[in-house]
């Protein structure tokens with residue numbers, strides 16, 4: 001029998017812990033943490049994620065500011081917005097929701113964010129500090145996964161971990177954290193679209209973290225008996241039988257894989273809610289100037 005890793009319940013518990021800490025901070029005259037989010041355009045997924053970030057701020061007792069732009073905003077206008085948020089002394093941390101429209105250079109925007117307010121942990125200074133184990137903002141999805149593994153007492157030290165996907169937001173930082181002694185302490189293999197023997201690598205893994213954005217990619221024949229499966233995928237697959245018109249689908253073929261594994265995260269309700277709660281954790285750290293003065 002497998003155990004379901006409940007990201008929704010874990011995230012709710014952590015948000016309640018954060019709310020307690022915020023109450024204490026404010027009761028002793030401290031400043032209310034303030035997160036700002038910039039949303040460009042009307043992508044359905046991004047709308048949902050940003051709305052959930054604002055709701056999570058409420059649950060944690062944070063102040064939040066949502067700044068919206070149409071998708072014809074110029075790169076210069078967006079850079080100007082970033083500059084204003086960098087200078088706004090009331091804002092502790094902010095995010096620019098990704099993806100951005102094609103005419104905007106995402107990397108240029110990320111690098112314009114003051115690393116001390118980069119609660120997404122995407123700025124090269126935070127990425128570099130994370131890679132060498134220094135205190136910094138860590139990308140929310142990988143941080144959320146590490147937190148889940150820890151809260152479920154899942155042994156990672158010395159285990160073989162396969163990370164599927166090499167994105168800057170999830171795959172690369174995930175592999176780094178799983179490798180580092182103070183986090184995963186695992187033996188890590190990163191697989192991607194050009195990996196030879198990807199199935200064989202997966203079959204040898206004690207832990208698979210699937211973050212390739214390809215619905216139902218991981219099938220039962222790729223999974224070792226007793227493996228731990230973490231599913232980062234959240235693709236909206238068209239489904240006419242649903243009111244929304246789509247089914248949120250993970251990278252793992254849940255029904256057949258679950259039978260073989262020891263622990264598995266569901267989609268929805270697994271990694272997604274942990275991403276948002278880790279962003280709240282980072283915002284609290286920004287408010288407390290925990291990493292940077």
Ligand SMILES: Nc1nc2c(c(=O)[nH]1)N[C@@H](CN(C=O)c1ccc(C(=O)N[C@@H](CCC(=O)O)C(=O)O)cc1)CN2
Nearest residue numbers: 048049095096097098099120140268269270272273275
């Ligand atoms: N600036 C950022 N952009 C993006 C990030 C990010 O961390 N920072 N990550 C992803 C999207 N993302 C966060 O923004 C995100 C994805 C999924 C979820 C989530 O809670 N998913 C739910 C389902 C929600 C739904 O109904 O669709 C779940 O899996 O249960 C939260 C955040 C890319 N962009």
Ligand SMILES: [Mg+2]
Nearest residue numbers: 101102104106
């Ligand atoms: Mg672009």
